[in-house]
Amino acid sequence: xxxxxxxxxxxxxxxxxxxxxxxxxxxxxxxxxxxxxxxxxxxxxxxxxxxxxxxxxxxxxxxxxxxxxxxxxxxxxxxxxxxxxxxxxxxxxxxxxxxxxxxxxxxxxxxxxxxxxxxxxxxxxxxxxxxxxxxxxxxxxxxxxxxxxxxxxxxxxxxxxxxxxxxxxxxxxxxxxxxxxxxxxxxxxxxxxxxxxxxxxxxxxxxxxxxxxxxxxxxxxxxxxxxxxxxxxxxxxxxxxxxxxxxxxxxxxxxxxxxxxxxxxxxxxxxxxxxxxxxxxxxxxxxxxxxxxxxxx
Numbered sequence: 001x002x003x004x005x006x007x008x009x010x011x012x013x014x015x016x017x018x019x020x021x022x023x024x025x026x027x028x029x030x031x032x033x034x035x036x037x038x039x040x041x042x043x044x045x046x047x048x049x050x051x052x053x054x055x056x057x058x059x060x061x062x063x064x065x066x067x068x069x070x071x072x073x074x075x076x077x078x079x080x081x082x083x084x085x086x087x088x089x090x091x092x093x094x095x096x097x098x099x100x101x102x103x104x105x106x107x108x109x110x111x112x113x114x115x116x117x118x119x120x121x122x123x124x125x126x127x128x129x130x131x132x133x134x135x136x137x138x139x140x141x142x143x144x145x146x147x148x149x150x151x152x153x154x155x156x157x158x159x160x161x162x163x164x165x166x167x168x169x170x171x172x173x174x175x176x177x178x179x180x181x182x183x184x185x186x187x188x189x190x191x192x193x194x195x196x197x198x199x200x201x202x203x204x205x206x207x208x209x210x211x212x213x214x215x216x217x218x219x220x221x222x223x224x225x226x227x228x229x230x231x232x233x234x235x236x237x238x239x240x241x242x243x244x245x246x247x248x249x250x251x252x253x254x255x256x257x258x259x260x261x262x263x264x265x266x267x268x269x270x271x272x273x274x275x276x277x278x279x280x281x282x283x284x285x286x287x288x289x290x291x292x293x294x295x296x297x
Contacts, residue, residue, distance in 0.1 A: 133253020
């Protein structure tokens with residue numbers, strides 16, 4: 001692969017910066033988690049529609065399965081961010097690649113290598129540190145965070161199984177389905193004040209829509225490992241913006257556990273896998289990102 005142009009790296013950093021706004025926006029609005037998830041996906045779907053419409057495909061069972069898993073991912077991540085610290089929520093969400101190792105064995109027949117298992121053990125130790133430092137008020141949010149990681153692992157696996165699908169159309173379709181499914185649950189809460197409405201537009205466009213377009217453009221020029229490592233800026237910056245904006249500072253246990261999880265992810269990207277069918281493969285078209293979240297492998 002030829003060396004990437006400098007602007008590709010600028011786009012990747014910009015995408016990570018956009019994704020990192022997830023926590024601070026969720027913490028700044030006064031509305032329920034389901035309403036946030038609805039508006040975020042609805043705005044993102046409207047934003048992506050001009051790119052997605054000419055690539056449209058008729059929905060089938062597989063696309064509906066992916067959309068259902070994506071809906072669970074989005075809702076659980078927002079609930080986690082509301083229920084515990086933003087740092088806990090995003091780090092637990094970032095454990096999705098490790099669940100892919102395990103779930104991929106029966107679903108896709110992929111066999112993780114030794115390094116994959118080492119990375120998985122390290123990541124689970126990091127999760128254990130986060131749980132060890134959690135207070136009673138955090139446990140529900142931590143449960144949602146673990147669930148969001150598992151749900152996103154299913155999204156990844158379903159899309160790996162059907163990797164020929166156009167990623168822009170898949171992202172649009174998934175977000176449109178989320179908005180459709182949540183509409184009956186949030187119908188009574190759709191009226192927002194001007195501030196919250198502006199923040200929801202910013203979230204749908206600049207925290208999800210624009211970063212997705214930036215990432216999907218840049219990833220065609222940048223090596224898989226480099227794109228994955230740059231995407232790790234998102235979980236590093238997410239808690240920083242929350243701390244600066246709303247004064248929510250992660251505990252020492254969260255910092256320790258998060259450092260272990262991110263180190264395991266970074267080592268996984270750097271050293272790769274010895275398995276014949278690697279779980280992480282960014283040289284194919286990128287997968288759609290959820291929730292303020294990266295396009296994890």
